[in-house]
Amino acid sequence: MTHYCSAVGIATVDTYARFGLPVVVWGAILPEITYGNEYHEIHRVNGTMINEGKLAAEFLTKQGFLKYVVVHDTTDYGKGQNKYFSEYLKLAGGEIVATFPVSPDQQDFTAELTKIKELKPDLIMVGGLTPLGVRLRAQMDRVGVTAQLAGVSGIMNAGFLEGAGAAAEGTISFHNGAPITKYEQGQAFLDAYAKAGFREDPDAYGPFAYSAATLIMDAIEKVGPDRAKVKDLLNTTKAYKSLVGEINFDDHRQNILRANVYVAQDGKWVYWPDSEYAASKRKLRLN
Known part of the structure; x- marks a missing residue:
């Protein structure tokens, strides 16, 4: 599952953890979503406040x-x-x-x-x-x-x-993100986005949402639709090549980025x- 809003994110992390549901946050920037708990189900590809x-x-x-x-x-x-x-x-x-x-x-x-x-x-x-x-x-x-x-x-x-x-x-x-054209896969993404016929340009967090979804789908393809196995694989994410560059999770499952x-x-x-x-x-x- 992917997630965006800070308010909803912090309100739901307890529930995700209780049900063992792996989540990858792609837009919410409240630090406590990752740093305020020890929930190994919660991951974040974007940076924080x-x-x-x-x-x-x-x-x-x-x-x-x-x-x-x-x-x-x-x-x-x-x-x-x-x-x-x-x-x-x-x-x-x-x-x-x-x-x-x-x-x-x-x-x-x-x-x-x-x-x-x-x-x-x-x-x-x-x-x-x-x-x-x-x-x-x-x-x-x-x-x-x-x-x-x-x-x-x-x-x-x-x-x-x-x-x-x-x-x-x-x-x-x-x-926290660089302009999409600064990423190695950025122009290819923009070309595909334009070809798909979307009316509006991708928003600032669009590339992070795409990266979060790709990260989860790749994990499921690798270990199957098993929540515990997907969670464990996500927790070890290092040097994962995504649209927004390499994703490297620290010990709180927080991607390491600069703004x-x-x-x-x-x-x-x-x-x-x-x-x-x-x-x-x-x-x-x-x-």
Whole structure:
């Protein structure tokens, strides 16, 4: 079985373990899904908030952003984003001047943004998913908040770019995966994807979902439809060649990855080293 959502993932790991059902998570990034238990049924091919939060703190402070506000939703996902980003930001020398926990379905951010305007932060970090990121970004200009906006992989999808429109330009995001074209099998996958006639491009976690499904199917083909045998084989995964590169599980069945930086440029998420922002042809809001 494969799995995506952090909230559902952490709520169901006990059940999967009780029934001995092997699971490969491909998108949920809450660290506790793998690191918070000793369940040998639970595996994860994507990275965690730890990877993303650490890179975000280090990268943003190096860009000169020193004064921060965090707006995060009150789910486990949002609280986890706030926790790990805040911990690493302190180590990197940044300062959080205010934190605003909000409901994930909150529509109006006038009160929060009015306070943020008074605080004059360099950057607002969004700890939440696309709907929260879109609503917040859409209301920033109306209130007159000129801070840079950043968020981790929860907003790194086409939905944010479409929802925020032109205002999305220059938003920074962090994701455990590299651009699909950077992987050895990436172009072949994209060619097959296009040939299949899908209307939308694969999302940021699409390659991880594909890799998780392939990993499970290969395990079943090798040992048969036996849960215990599939679990034991998955637990020994090392140097497995997948769409997202080699999969190597640590002693908590967590794939070992590094995160990457992306920026919204001309309606697309662009790998930071390939962007005009990295080349100083365009400026972030601090600049």
